[in-house]
Amino acid sequence: MIHQSNVLLDHFKINDWVIDCKRLTATRAQKLVRLEPKAALILQYMAARPGEIITREELFSAFWPNQVVTEDALNRVISALRKALNDSSTEPQYIATIRKSGYRLVADVKLTSPPRRSPKARWIFSLIFMLSCLVFFAILKLDDSILAQSAIPKLNGEFQRLTHSHQLKVMPHLSEDASQLAYIERDHSANTLVLMSVKSGDKLRFKKNNIAFSFPVPAPRLHTAFAIANLLGDPKSYTISLIDFDKRKVKPIFQLESESNGLSYHAQSNTMAFTQRTQHIVNHKVFLFNPLLASSTVLSSPPKGYSDSHPVFSPAGKEVAFIRTKSPTEHAIFTVSLDGNETQRTPYQNSITGLDWYNHSELIFTNEQGVYLLSGSGVHTQLFSPVSDQYVATPQVASKAGQLLLTFQHANSIGKAIDLTVGPTTYSLTLSNGSDSEFAISPDATRMLFASTRLGKKTLWLRYNNQLSSLGDVHFDEIYDLAWSSNSQLLAAAVKKNNQYGTLIFNIATHKWDVHWQQHFPLHVIGWDKNNRIWHSSLKNGTWELSHSLPAQNIETWQPKISVYQARFTPDKKRLFYIDAVHQALWEWDFTGAPQKIALPYSMTLNRNWDIDSSGVYFISKEGALNYFNTNDRSIKQLIDTQNAFTPIHRPQLRLYGLIGTQQVVSYNDFWLSNLP
Template sequence: MANKLPSYFKLDTWLIDIDQNQITDLDGKSSKLEPKSMLVLQYLASKPRETISRDDLFEACWPNQVVTEDALNRVISSLRRKLGDTAGSPKFIATVRNAGYKLIVPIHELDNPRFIDTTTSNSEEHLATSQTLTEQKPVLQKKKIRSLVAICFSLLLGCIILIYSFQKDPEIAKHQFERISYNTQQNSMPKLASNGEVLAFIQQSVNHPNKLKIRYLPDTYAEDISAANKHYLYPSFYNSADNIAVLSQDIKTNLIQIEKITLSNKTSEPLLKIPHMSHGLSVHPKGDEIVFTQPISTNAQSQNHTIYTFNQKQQKMYPIFLPHSQYSDRLPNYSPSGEYIAFLRNKSQFQDALFVSDMNGKTTQLSNYNDTIFDLTWISNHQIIITKNKGVYIFDLDKKEQIWHSASPLQSYQEITYSLDTKQLILTAKQTINTANIFDLTNSTDGYLLTKAEAQDTELSVNYNGTAFVFVTNRSGKKSLWFRKSNKTNIIKNTEADEIYDLVWHPNNQYLVAAYKLQSEYGLMIYDLNTQTVYKKRYNKNPIHIIDWRNNQELLISVENNLQWKLNTVSFNNFIPTALRPIENSAELDIFQGRLSPNKKTLYFLTSNKSHIFSWDFKASPQVINLKTENIYRNWFVDNTKLFHFNLPTWNRSTNQKVADLIAFDFKTQATSIIKQYPNIQMQYRPQRLINGFTAVKNNKLQGDLWLIETNFD
């Protein structure tokens, strides 16, 4: 800040006292400002009639902090409200479109009357003043004592209120949670019958196919109604509690179909064979239609799904609406009346939104694309409840949102179902235990364990000389970066975020860069291995994907903008990142996920509709690669001659494990080959290419139980 920051000044008719966080009008009426609001006003006043960018305000008033754009918006709104100002007809603070803010009136700095000038030349006057102060000392001391007592009492009262608020969460106190299952496996995808008397759910474990379970409430134990050699997903009740529809996959033939199961006699009836596993299933209340998802492209080149309905009487399936190739839809769910279908639409890795469609295909977006949404269910014909990391939320069809339950740092609820008849809500609290591993392509398939804990260790990256590695984990209760060097594993301070991904080491082995998401903001965090320091650079609400270092000074990044992913570069000055800058000749390219060849000459990228992979030398037009992309998302890496990716896991009956084929595609011969099979690979996390192998995340254990809440949403 080159300009002097004023501390006591007049702003038109207002007297501003920075030290007291106080503003006073012409009538002598004073009011307090929040410290952050006063800091922003002080910074604007240091440069009156100059446009100050939002970035400058963030750096000056929120140094080394990651905050949302709304933080500054709220402060500016608060200042205008206090000063009697408006954005439309500003008298003090003007918004400069696409530039920042400007204080449009001059300021007049004043001497602060609280500071006494002790340099007077009149010794008698100085003596008189001293005598007066001495005579007043007992009175002042009494006032000070009374003030101190008042301050101590206020602090004590504040501490009591704060402790009480932590001990008694008002959201949790309002709801009576009852754990209704105790299993070593993971209970998921619960679905209550409309009468609330029967619960269907899926029981998952690492080394066994999913089982279909039925529980007659209030019985304690569930009944396994799974058929041998079948893998089940997404049960959904018909209007009768005796019938359910469910997705099944034969683990021998991989045949996928929708089945109707009658519970009273345990019989199964195949309804529809589908080419690809659906991302959800729901039965119409009348029982004549089923809604599910399938890939947008008929040849399944695209992984993005859209919503179909199947009419059981007509034996026909058709899409509800025209699909959009850049979105993927999942978890369709009929409303209790059957007039609407609620569903989730995915825009990027951590951005879901809640949508509703009528039966004519007219869609309405109810929420923003800010967070990952786990599940949804209807609680009435006009209200939907969803689960996110931050808690459980209710949405009306008129787009009103309210939080119903706040999640704790160690407990969040994911899948959800509700019975209108019994007013019972059932949720799952799930935990996935992952380990970070390194695999040698010249040796065994088992790999070498790098991390092991009762936690969700996700993406990892080993530096090029193999002396250290960094990984993402929730061991501290929130996602953060941890590092291991020799036999020491420690948390990297100041790296907590909602999501951390795309870990890439600099060629000098000292710096690691990772993408992060905090609230609705995306940015980069840079970790210095030598000094153990972290620097964060916040960009905006547009999602980013890190590709790789193009050279020692430039990092390639793809950034989402209006459903297109654009290639950018970030330069570094003493390893502090600068602004994003578009790459030359890339304006027309859609680069969703990218991998750079080790020799830095070729960029391979997957488009946002996930239908094609291209190669590009940064000069000529990109060339399409003749490779099926239906199973490629983040689970791929390249060397100078081949592209490696994992296929979707299948069951290996000889080892009784879920295994994924590692496929190699040769750029020169255009031939594909299966390298090896790897068990329990987590496909959603990015692997890292090494000289003779790669790193990947394995699923070690699944845990999760069902919780019941009796509540009335009326």
């Protein structure tokens, strides 16, 4: 061993493999293998202590701190490393398993110098790397006008890791010259605003216990940033503020009418784009703000029930790109000029996790499948596909430096339950390296069904008599709104596949399922009434309409006078509580008279994040805390104040004396930088 023990090496050699932890590669002879980020970090950790036994407990503590994960999480990483290095668990040449203890790196470790390549060699390496490791795009047939706009950018595979902490890091914003990075660090109770020097890695942190920050943007003056600031406890105190890290001051610039779903700053014109909603309306619009004039104007005009988020200025500041949402499973990219002319740039799709401008006409965006270039004519080309179990999001283009920042993350979701008669403690229902969600326990409490990606695709799973099994070959793009019949014999769920929606019916007695497919409009399953009819809400002709049907009949009965977006039955099935897609209100209907409106507190936002009992509403906040709204006295009680106790994007359900929901568990989350040509 020719290197100092306990020193983390970025470049080293184990036997005949050359490891580059910065580029996430392993090279032997002419063979190059890409390493998963988590695998590269664990190999780097073991290479600092060659020959030593490193316990499983130490590895879990170092790489999954304060996370609920199964033994499979580490098993999968070690298996991936052995596969990459062509190693064997029975006759190990690199990583040996020490029974009932941990692992030992048995290969020789030697320090190597960072690779230095001529421009030609670097170009050849990058091309090979892209073709063999990043699973890049096949060149699409583009017409001459598209090719004339710009060359398609190619990520060269040489990713530089910018952050190395275990905290959850969100909302990154890279300055145009790639010199500064602003982002939010979250813990269980609060968040911290961070301003980082990309070159040195030095970080300035700003935290106030009574202020929550979101969507930070580096400001022109040194050691300052813009951000949305909210005075905790005051739901109407949202402001665009200037944060001075040296003076430790927060200076409000503009008072907002509500929370915001994005902030962008254009330095040349000194203008800002942000979103907000107006009083009693739940949908966000994009606004333009001029600090010199201290005034704002509306830019976007979403249809009723649609909402806009994540505004981003074009390089010239003449357009703003944003994400428009019409339902939890329908998102599209739009652009709007400063005079309000909108253009839809993509079809609606399951998810869009971030976007930024690549140049004056083209955009880069991310979704569940990877990173894409969106041309001015609407053609999208895949630039990068993440490895299995990896999630990539929040692209940030530094146009002046020609660099792209991405968030690489490994996250899964698990089932969580709380006994409301005991206290705020939650209990795990599932432990998986996949993503489990949308949990539903039968009324007789004998069975639990949920959606999961354990087999690589979204599938229904059943737990019965402590046995867990998937429901055959039931694969869909989305599975949500699981609802049991009163006799615990039938389950209904909303499903989506190839942009078509339907209602799935699963029969417990026969163990068979069937899907009643509808058109391409979004669909929500509400539940079963006391007559064993399934109730739905569907987006038709721009309006969410209410209907019900019997499983044996393919005939819908519509309630055209009532617009219902999300709804829940009371436990006795005698009333229906619902929200529409527009107003900040809850409605109560007894199926005979006119629905009665219940005003909601300004801080209370309902979407899929709620369920009801006979007296009120249990709802999950945007931060993941659990609350209870009493419909009689209009009071709100916080039941769990821990952030990320549950995720608000999945529907929770009351059952017996408890509530079950979904929790997102992030085991790896860091920012990486790559060059663009």
